[in-house]
Amino acid sequence: MTALLETRGVWQRFGGLVANSDVSISVGRGEIVGLIGPNGAGKSTLFNLIAGVLPPTQGSILFDGEDVTNLPAAQRCQRGIGRTFQVVKSFETMTVIDNVIVGALVRTTVMREARRKAHEVLEFTGLAARAHVLASDLVPAEKRRLEVARALATEPKLLLLDEVLTGLTPTEAQTGVALVRKVRDAGITVLMVEHVMEIVMPLVDRAIVLDLGKVLVEGKPADVVRDPKVIKAYLGDRHAVGA
Amino acid sequence: MDKNFAARRRRDLIIAAVLAGLAALAPLFVKDVYVQNILILTLMYAALSQSWNILSGYCGQISLGHALYFGIGAYTTELLFTKFGVLPWFGMVGGGVIAALIAMGLGYPFFRLRGHYFVIATIVIAEIGLLLFQNWEWAGAAMGITIPIRGDSWLKFQFLRTKLPYFYFALALCCLAWFVTWWLEDSKWGFWWRAVKDNPEAAESLGVVVFNSKMGAAAVSAFLVAIGGAFYAQFLAYIDPESVMGFQFSLLMALPAVLGGIGTLWGPVLGAAILIPMTELTRSYIGGSGRGVDLIVYGALIVAISLALPRGLVSLFSRAKPKGATR
Numbered sequence: 001m002t003a004l005l006e007t008r009g010v011w012q013r014f015g016g017l018v019a020n021s022d023v024s025i026s027v028g029r030g031e032i033v034g035l036i037g038p039n040g041a042g043k044s045t046l047f048n049l050i051a052g053v054l055p056p057t058q059g060s061i062l063f064d065g066e067d068v069t070n071l072p073a074a075q076r077c078q079r080g081i082g083r084t085f086q087v088v089k090s091f092e093t094m095t096v097i098d099n100v101i102v103g104a105l106v107r108t109t110v111m112r113e114a115r116r117k118a119h120e121v122l123e124f125t126g127l128a129a130r131a132h133v134l135a136s137d138l139v140p141a142e143k144r145r146l147e148v149a150r151a152l153a154t155e156p157k158l159l160l161l162d163e164v165l166t167g168l169t170p171t172e173a174q175t176g177v178a179l180v181r182k183v184r185d186a187g188i189t190v191l192m193v194e195h196v197m198e199i200v201m202p203l204v205d206r207a208i209v210l211d212l213g214k215v216l217v218e219g220k221p222a223d224v225v226r227d228p229k230v231i232k233a234y235l236g237d238r239h240a241v242g243a
Numbered sequence: 244m245d246k247n248f249a250a251r252r253r254r255d256l257i258i259a260a261v262l263a264g265l266a267a268l269a270p271l272f273v274k275d276v277y278v279q280n281i282l283i284l285t286l287m288y289a290a291l292s293q294s295w296n297i298l299s300g301y302c303g304q305i306s307l308g309h310a311l312y313f314g315i316g317a318y319t320t321e322l323l324f325t326k327f328g329v330l331p332w333f334g335m336v337g338g339g340v341i342a343a344l345i346a347m348g349l350g351y352p353f354f355r356l357r358g359h360y361f362v363i364a365t366i367v368i369a370e371i372g373l374l375l376f377q378n379w380e381w382a383g384a385a386m387g388i389t390i391p392i393r394g395d396s397w398l399k400f401q402f403l404r405t406k407l408p409y410f411y412f413a414l415a416l417c418c419l420a421w422f423v424t425w426w427l428e429d430s431k432w433g434f435w436w437r438a439v440k441d442n443p444e445a446a447e448s449l450g451v452v453v454f455n456s457k458m459g460a461a462a463v464s465a466f467l468v469a470i471g472g473a474f475y476a477q478f479l480a481y482i483d484p485e486s487v488m489g490f491q492f493s494l495l496m497a498l499p500a501v502l503g504g505i506g507t508l509w510g511p512v513l514g515a516a517i518l519i520p521m522t523e524l525t526r527s528y529i530g531g532s533g534r535g536v537d538l539i540v541y542g543a544l545i546v547a548i549s550l551a552l553p554r555g556l557v558s559l560f561s562r563a564k565p566k567g568a569t570r
Contacts, residue, residue, distance in 0.1 A: 051448060077450035089445035091438050093506070102438045106450035109431045115248075154449055 002065060004029045004189050005050065005158055010059035012045050012213075019045040020056070021213045027158065032180065032190045034204035034221070036197065038234055042213040043193045044086065047162055050191070051083045052076040064157060078106055082156030084147035086163045086193075090135035097122065097131040099146055103153030118153055124186075125149040125179060141172040148179065152188075159183060161192040165199050177203050201225060209233065255425060255508060263418050270407055277527075279406045283478070285519040286413035287471055291492075292499035292511035293420035294467035299497065300506035301424075301433065302460035303440025304354070307493045308365030311372040312342040312465040314488030316472025318376065321388045321482055324399075331400045335473035342469035343462040354457045369493060376484040387483025390476070400477050409478050416474060417512070420467050424508055427463070436460055440506070468496070495519075502548055504555025513556050518545075 003026035012020040019042045027033045035043050049056050052073035060069045068076055082103075091099045100118035101111075108114050122128045125145050130138065135146060144164050151159055165176045173196075180203060184190055194200040201207070201221040209216040209224060211233040217224055224230055266286070273279055291313070299305045319341055320334030329337075353364045377385045395402045402408045427433045435456040438446035443453045476482045503514025521544060525537040552558055 053444075073447040074450050074452045077448060083448050085445065085448075089442045091441035091445065093441055094437055098434065098437070102434050102446065102451065103449045105431045105434055111429055111431075114431075150445075150449060 003027060003062075004064060005191065006062040007046070007050065008060045008062065010046070010049060010056045010061065012042075012049060012054075013057045018213050020049070023059075023210070023213070023215055025208050025215060025218070027189060027191050029157075029189055030184065030187065031206060032184050032192070032204045034200045034207040035191060035193045035210065036195060036200065036207055037210035037216070039195070040212075041210040041233075043195075043210055044162065045213075046210065047083075047160060047193055051081060051160055077154055077156075080155070080157035081160065082151035082154045082158070083160040084144070084151055084162050084164055086166075088140075088143045088147055090138070090143055090146055092136040093134070095132050095134055096127060096138070096146060096149075099135050100149050100153045103150040106154045121149050121153045124182070125152065126175075141168055141176075144168070144176070145179070148183075152183065156188060158189045158191060161190060161194075163193055163195070165194055166196060173199055197225065252425075252429060259418070259421055259425070263414065266414055267411070270410060276406060279410060281520055281523045283406060283410050283413050284523070285515055286410070286417045287475065287478075288495055288499055288519050289512045289515035290413065290417040290420040291468055291471045291496045292503075292515050293417070293424055294464050294471070295496040296500040296506065296511050297424060297427070297436075297467075298457075298460045298464035300500055300510070301428075301440065302436035302457055303506070304457055304460065305362050305497075306365040306464075307362055307490075307497060308367075308369030309464070309468050309496045310488050310490060310492035311369040312346060312468040313472035313475070313492050313496075314372060314376065314484070315342045315345065316469030316474075317476035317482050317487040318382060318388075318472075319469070320473035321390060321476050322382060325388055325390065330398060331473065331477055335470055338473050339466040339469040342465040342472075346461040346465035347458050350458050350461045354454060354461075366490070366493070369488070369490070373484050373488045373490075376488060383483070385483060385485075387481060387486070390480045390482075392480060401480065409474075412474055416467075416470060421508075421512065423463065423467065428508060432456070432459055437506070495522075498545070502545065502556060504557035507555065507557045509560075510555050510557050517556070 005027040007023055007025050010020055010023045011018070023046055035046065037043050048054055050061060052068070052071055055070055060067055062068065063076070063079060063081060066079070068079060071079070091102065097118050100121055101114050104114040104117040119128070119131070122131050125148055127142065127145055127149055130142060135143070138146060148161070148164060161180065165173050168176060177199065180190060180192070192200065192204070204221055206219065207221045207224045208218045209230050216233060217227045217230055269282060270279065273282065295306065295309050316335065316338035319338030320331050323329035323334040323337060324331055349368055353361060356364055376382055382388070390401065392401060392403060393399065395404055397408065435446070435451045438449070438451050439453050439456045447453055472487060476487060479486065499514030499518050500511040501514070502518055503512065504510030522541060525541045529537050529540060548556065
C-alpha cells in the first residue's frame with residue numbers, strides 16, 4: 001500500500017534563507033507521526049507546504065496517490081487534508097458550533113446535515129457543552145480543541161496538528177493526548193508538529209527530526225531520542241559525547 | 244439546542260412579517276405627504292443598508308463606494324426608458340444585473356486588497372464612476388435626465404398624484420432585502436462569508452474558497468442596491484450624477500447598518516428606522532436656524548450612540564450575545 005502523504009525533494013527558499021532543503025518524508029495510513037526539531041528547523045514551513053498555504057520552491061507533494069503540489073489550501077481540504085494553526089485562528093465572532101459548521105460545509109451544502117455533523121464532532125472532542133458560546137469566550141485550551149474540532153468536521157484523511165499540545169497545563173495536555181489517540185482510532189492519520197518531547201514521544205508511532213531545514217533522523221521514538229545527532233541538535237556537542 | 248435555533252429563525256420570520264404588516268397599514272393613518280416621504284426614504288435606506296450589509300457586514304469587505312451601484316441602477320433604468328422606451332421594470336432588473344457584473348469585475352482586482360486599502364479603492368472607483376457620468380454627453384452629462392411624465396401608471400411605474408405606490412414598492416424592496424439576508428444567513432454562503440470576515444486564512448484551510456465568497460457577496464449586494472437606485476430614479480422623476488451617485492449615498496448605506504449592528508440581521512432596519520427620520524427631522528426643524536447646526540446635532544447623536552453601544556443598537560436586545568457566554 002502506498003503512503004498517504006509523501007513529499008519528494010521539497011525545497012523552500014525565502015530570499016536567501018533556505019527553510020526546507022530536499023525534504024522527503026512519507027506518512028503511512030493510520031500512523032501518528034511526530035515532526036520534531038529545534039526552533040527554526042523548518043517544521044512550520046514544511047507544514048504550510050503540506051497544507052497548501054504556499055507552493056514549494058522545488059519538489060512535489062503527493063497525497064492519496066495524487067500530485068497536490070499546486071493545489072491551493074481550500075482544494076487540499078476538499079481532498080482530505082485538515083489542519084490546525086499554531087497560533088489559534090478561531091472565528092471569534094461566531095459561536096463554537098458555527099465555527100465547526102464552516103468545516104462541515106465542505107462535505108455537504110445541506111445545513112441540517114452540517115449542523116448534525118458539527119454536533120457529532122463537538123461531542124467527540126468534548127466541546128458539546130460549549131456549543132453556543134462565542135469562540136472569543138473560550139479559554140486557550142478550549143480554543144485549541146476547537147481548532148481540532150473544526151478540522152475534524154471536514155472529514156480529513158490526514159490531520160495536521162501544529163503544536164496543539166504546547167502551552168497547556170499537564171492535565172490539559174493529557175486530555176489532548178487522549179484526543180489525538182481517539183482521532184487515530186477513528187481511522188484518521190495524524191502528522192503533528194510538537195517540540196515538547198516528553199509529551200509527543202509516547203504518543204507517536206514514528207518521529208521525524210528536522211534540523212536546519214533537513215531531515216536529520218527518522219525512526220521509532222525510543223531510538224530517535226537516543227540518537228546522538230538528535231541530542232546534538234537539541235543540546236549541543238557536549239551532551240552528545242556521553243550518548 | 245437545534246430546536247432553539249430553528250425556533251429563533253422562525254421567530255425572526257414572524258417578527259418581520261408582523262412588522263411588514265404593520266408598516267403596510269401605516270398609510271391609513273399617515274396622510275401627510277411630508278411624513279409619507281420620510282417613511283418611503285426610511286424604507287429605501289433600510290433596504291439599501293440591508294444589501295450593503297451582505298458584502299460589508301457579513302463578508303467583512305467594507306465598501307464606501309456602493310453609490311456606484313445605486314447610480315448604475317438609476318441610470319440603466321432611465322437610459323433604457325428615455326432612449327429605447329424599455330419599461331422601468333425591465334430596466335430595474337437590467338440595472339441590477341449590470342451592477343452585479345461590474346461588482347464582480349471590480350472585485351477581481353480589488354478583493355486582493357485588504358482592510359483600509361480595499362475601502363480606499365471602493366471610494367476611488369465610485370468617484371471615477373461619478374466623473375464618467377458627469378462627462379458622458381449621451382447620458383445627459385452633468386445636466387442629467389428628466390423622466391417624461393405621462394400620467395399615473397403601474398406599467399411605467401410613475402405616479403404624480405399619490406406617493407403610496409412608491410411607499411409599497413419601498414416596503415416590498417425592504418422585505419426582499421431582509422428576506423434574502425435571512426435566507427442566506429443560514430446557508431453555506433452565509434457561513435462562508437462570516438468565516439472570511441473573521442479569519443480568511445483559517446477559512447481557506449477549511450475548504451472555503453475565499454475569493455469566490457467575496458465575489459458572491461459583492462454580486463448579491465450590488466444587484467439589490469441597483470434595484471434601489473432604479474426605484475429612487477423613478478421616485479424623483481429626475482436624475483443627475485450627483486443626485487444618484489454622490490458619496491453621501493455610500494455613507495447613508497453604511498451608517499444605518501453600522502449604527503444598528505453591522506453584520507446582523509436586524510441592524511440595518513433598526514439603524515435606518517432611527518437614522519433616516521432623524522436626518523430629515525433635524526434638517527427641517529433646525530436646518531434653517533444656522534449653518535450646519537442640523538449636521539452637528541446629527542453627528543453628535545451618531546457619536547453618542549456609537550460610544551454607548553459599539554456593537555450597534557441590536558446589542559440592546561438579547562440576541563447579540565448568545566446564551567451561555569458567561570465566562
